[in-house]
Amino acid sequence: MRNPINAKVREIKPSGIRRFFDIANEIPGVISLGVGEPDFDTPWIVRDEGMYTLQKGRTFYTANAGLAELREEICRYLERRYDLHYSPEDETVVTVGGSEAIDLALRAMLDPGDEVVYAEPCYVSYLPCIVLADGVPVAIPLQEKNQFRLTKEELEAAITPKTKVLILSYPNNPTGAVMTKEDLEAIAEVVIANDLFVITDEIYSELSYNGHHVSIAALPGMKERTVYINGFSKGYAMTGWRLGYATAPPIIMEQMIKIHQFAIMAAPTTSQYAGIVALRNCDDNVAEMRESYNQRRRYLMKILKDLELPCFVPYGAFYIFPNITEFGLTSEEFATRLVQEEKVAVVPGSAFGESGEGFIRISYAYSIEELKEAFEHIKSFIERLRAEKKSNQ
Template identity: 60%
Template sequence: MENKLSNRVKVIPPSGIRKFFDIVSEMKDAISLGVGEPDFDTPWHIREEGIYSLEKGKTYYTSNAGMLELREEICHYLKRKFQLDYDYKTETLITVGGSEGIDLAFRALINPGDEVLIPQPSFVSYEPCAYLAGATPVIIPLKVENEFRLTKEEVEAYVTEKTKMLVLPFPNNPTGAIMEREDLEAIAEVAIKHDLIVLSDEIYAELTYGDKHVSIAAIEGMRERTIIINGFSKAYSMTGWRMGYAVGPKEVIGPMTKIHQYGIMCTPTTSQYAAIEAVKNGDPDVEEMRKAYNGRRKVMIEGFRKMGLACFEPLGAFYLFPSIKETGLTSEEFATQLLHEQKVAVVPGTAFGESGEGFIRCSYAYGIEDLKKAIERISQFVEPRIS
C-alpha cells in the first residue's frame, strides 16, 4: 500500500519529541524532561464540572462552533486579560486543542504556492500543517543573540510577493522566548506594509515571568489581520481534555468553522463544560501554577549555568533551551547519549528546526525533586566533556 500513499504525507517526518518519550517510557528509573505537559492535575473544581455534566446526561452535540456560553466566557476572558474585543457569535471557534486551530487556519487561508513565514526553533506542527495545506513553508532562523525573538529585519529579509502569512509563535516552544510590545509593533509595521496575515499562537500567554503577555492583535491595525490560537492545555493543565479556540475576523473564523464542521462536528461536550468553569473561575489556579513554574525555572537556569552550559533566561512557557555546543556533540548525539548514560530524556533542538542545532529543550513542567536529580545527572554527563 505504500505506493498508494499521499506524497505529501510520505515526506513529513515523525515528531522528534515523541521519539525520546517512547524510549524513556520503557526505561526504569529514567527522568523525562521531554514532554511539554503540566505535571499538575486539572484543578478539582474544573474536573468536577465535567463530571457533573456527565451525571446530568449532558452528552449531546453542541453547536459546531462550540457552546455559546463557552465562547462568551472566552471573549470576556480575552477582554479582561489582554484588552482584546471579539464577538462570541461570529469571531470565536472552539477547537480540539490549539493544534486543530492551527491546521484549520492554514486550510482556510492557503492556496497552493502561497508562502508562509515560520520562525524556528518553534512548535513542530507549523511546518507540516502549512505544507499539507499546500503552502510553501519559508523558515526564518531565530538567533540566540536576539534571545530568540523575531525582528522586523528578519521578516523583511524573507518576505516575497508570494508571502501570505506569518506564524508568530510567542511565548515560544521550545525556547521560552517572548515578544514585548515594542517588538510586536515593529513586526506589525511589516505585516501591514506587505498585507500579511498573522497566525499568533498564544497557548502560553498565561505563562510569562516578566511583563504581562501582549497580543499582536492588540496593536493598532493588526486585529483585522490576526488569527489568535489559544487553549486550555497549558495554563489550566487540561491537556487530555483537548480544548482549544481560535478568534479572529469573522471572514476567516467562518470558513474555519466550515472545515471543522465537516471534519470534527464539535469538540467534546464534557470538555466544553469543564472549560467554562476554567475560564470563569480558574485564575487562582493559573497563578498558583505559574508561580511554581517560575521557581522551577530559576532552579534550572542556575543548574545549567553552574555546569558550564550557556543558557539565556527564558521569560515564557515552561522550557529551557540551553546551548550544548561546548560539549562538541550534536543535539541528537547529546540527547541520545544522555538518555542511555544517565537516564535523562531531553529533546534535541533540531526537533524544532535546523536552527535548533547546538541546543536541547528541557521542560520544567515536572516536580522540583525530579528537576534537581535531572540537573545532577546532566552535570555528571557534561563535566567530563567540557573540562
C-alpha cells in the same frame, strides 16, 4: 498495486520528539524532562464540573462553533486579560486543542503555492500543517543573541511576493522566548506594509514571567489581519481535555468553521462545560501554577550558571533551551548519550527545526525534587564530556 499514500503525507517526517522518546521509553528508570505538559492536576472545580456534566447526561453534540456560553466566556476572558475584543457569534470557534485551530486557520487561508513564514525553532506542527494545506513553508532561523525573538529585519528579509501568512508563537516552545510590545509593534508595521496575515499561537500566554503578556492582535490595524489561537492545555493544566479555541475576522472564521464542521463536528461536550468553569473561576489556580513554574525556572537558571552551561534567560512557557555546542556533539547525539549513560531524557533542539541544532530543550514542568535529581545526573554527564574533550586535546 498503486501506492495508496498521499505524496505530501509520505514526505512529512514523524515528530522528532516522539521518535526520541520512543528510544527513551525502551530504557527502564528514565527521568524525563521532555514532556511539554503541566505536572499539575486540572483544578478540582473544573474536574467536578466535568463529572457533573456527565451525571446530568449532557453528552450530545454542541453547535459546530461550540457552546454559545463558552464562546461568550472566551471573549470576556480575552477582553479582561489581553484587551482583545471579539464577537462570540461570528468571530470565535471552539476546537479540539490549539493544534486543530492551527490546521483550520492554514487550510482556510492558503491557496497552493502561498508562502508561510514562521520563526524557528518552533512547535513541531507548523511545518507539516503548512505542507498539508498546500502552502510553502519558509523558516526564519532565530538567533540566540537576540534571545530568539523575531526581528523586523529578519521578517523583511524572508518576505517575497508570494508570502501570505506569518506564524508567531510567543511565549515560545521550545525556547521560552517572549516578545515585548515594542517587538510586536515593529513586526506589525512590516505585516501591514506587506499586506500579510498573522496566525498567533499564544497557548502559553498565561505563563509569562516578565510583565503582562501582549498579543499582536491587540495592536492597531492587526485584529482584521490576525487569527488568534489559544487553549486550556497549558495555563489550566487541561491537556487531556483537548480544548482550544480561535478568534478571527468573520471572513476567515466562516471558512474555519466550515472545515471544522466537516472534519470534527464539535469539540467534546464535557470539556466545553468544564472550560466555562475554568475561565470563570480559576484565575487564582493559574496564578499559583505560574508562580511555581517561575520558581523552578529561576532554580534551573542558577544550576546552569553553576554548571557554566550557556542559556539565555527565558521569560515564558516552561522550557529552558541551553546551548550544548561546546561538546562537539549534535543535539541528538548529546540527548542520546545523556539518556543512555545517565537515564535522563531531554529533547534534541533539532526536533524543532534546523535552527534548533546545538541546543536541547528541558521542561521544568516537574517538581523541584525531580529537577534536582535529574540535574545531579546531568552534572555528572557534563563533567564527563568536558573531561573527554580535555583528554582529546
